[in-house]
Amino acid sequence: MGRQSDARERLLGAACRLIHSRGYSSIGVAEICVEADVRKGSFYHFFDSKQALTLEVIDAHWAGQRTSWQAILTARAPVEDRLERLFSSQADAQRQTKQSTGVVNGCLLANLALELSNQDETVRTRLRQIFDEQVELVRTALGPTGSPETARAMVAQLEGMVLFAKLGNDPSLLDGVWAQARRLLS
Amino acid sequence: MGRQSDARERLLGAACRLIHSRGYSSIGVAEICVEADVRKGSFYHFFDSKQALTLEVIDAHWAGQRTSWQAILTARAPVEDRLERLFSSQADAQRQTKQSTGVVNGCLLANLALELSNQDETVRTRLRQIFDEQVELVRTALGPTGSPETARAMVAQLEGMVLFAKLGNDPSLLDGVWAQARRLLS
Known part of the structure; x- marks a missing residue:
């Protein structure tokens, strides 16, 4: 021990x-x-429980991810460049996990959202707060013309493509995501 | 009994x-x-096992969904109208489940993809085939100008927004999806 x-x-x-x-x-x-x-x-x-530990895992994971998202989304660069960097950082993260463990794990928060939303209200509430924070970070980056709906669509696009990368165990599926996702801004 | x-x-x-x-x-x-x-x-x-039953559940679910997707996506209507109908049919399905059970269950296939991709190669392979079929149905609907990447982005957008609807237990989050998703065609 x-x-x-x-x-x-x-x-x-x-x-x-x-x-x-x-x-x-x-x-x-x-x-x-x-x-x-x-x-x-x-x-x-x-x-106290596996649930309590899981809530701390979620908070620790999001604390690290939020720092990264904030740094990327508030950098001095055109908004499209910042969003592209956000998308490529997610591809990098999945690629690194694949290299070190052999598998694409996907997004911890989305994995738990789909698994537990109907089973654990405490986890669901925490995850909803976190995804609301993600959407708000993107909306702020979009500036005065950015709507919450567009920001949510960007996060949804990211999560949907991470699902494909996990399903295919292939992080390269995320490489071309920005070329599609940027159209959501048009 | x-x-x-x-x-x-x-x-x-x-x-x-x-x-x-x-x-x-x-x-x-x-x-x-x-x-x-x-x-x-x-x-x-x-x-033979819970896995064997689950594979039959997956196949039965997709058989029904595929029939619906094919009918919608091959209808005589402009492609944007067909895709809008596809998106609204998913919103309707989540709304019906909420009305009958009290909860938004999300997409059975995406739920299982995120839960099991790293645990069960047989399930993963089957789900990958099904999502490839979904992407191909959308690509075919898009016609000669439709790329597999655009079709995949459409399905990813749908799955990402269904995740939000499940997380919020709120099918109305899917009502405005098409207004965002249609930009992926631009």
Whole structure:
């Protein structure tokens, strides 16, 4: 067993990897503890439940992603360049995961949204807040002429194409996305 | 217990309802049998496994959806009208499910694609074939000027917006989709 001093962080990291790869329902607390190298008895010292851990995984994932989205979307560049960079950053992320793990995991937030929306109101509410934040970040980038509907369509386009990349286990399906998605601005 | 003569059909119907609502991993054979009013011992008389049943659920669902998509996309009407009808038919389907069950279930095929792509190669392969068929149906409707990339972007837009409708449990989020999606044709 590893050191207990960072057991909480290891549990969070293990849960993030497992849930991103295989979803929520197919993963148990015991497997998370094995992956984290933490005694199962310690789990409930740190988290009340798998749901509580999952909410922290979601928040940690979005905190990192939000920092990246904000940096990209508020850069000094024409709005189309910023949005193109946002789309290519998603392609890069899927490509890196494929290179390191052999599989395209898709978007953690969309995976959980489709799996859990009808099963867990707490998770659903948190994910809805996050997607609303994503849409608002894009809308702000679009400037005075950008509507919430157009911003939502951009995020929907991204999520739909990430679904195809995951289904095909092929991150290159995301390479040409911007050429299509930019038409949503016309 | 119900009549055994239609037990197979009842198992298929029950599995479709349960899996569409709550996904694959959280549903067990026992629950499917209770929902279908079929003895658990009979399950393996009809299906080798939950996976085998799920593949039949997928095929039956797509067979119905394909008939609808083909009818809409080959109708005598301008292509934009046909595509608008395709999009509004998806909104109608989500609205009907919400009215009858209280929840927006989203797209069965996308739900399973995100949940199972990294866990079940047989399901992944089947779903990929189906989404390829969807893209090809749209591409054919677009005519000589339609590219596979544009057709894929249309399906991605639909799936991304269905995700938002499921996350918000609000089918009305799909009402304005066509106003955005039609720009993908420009």
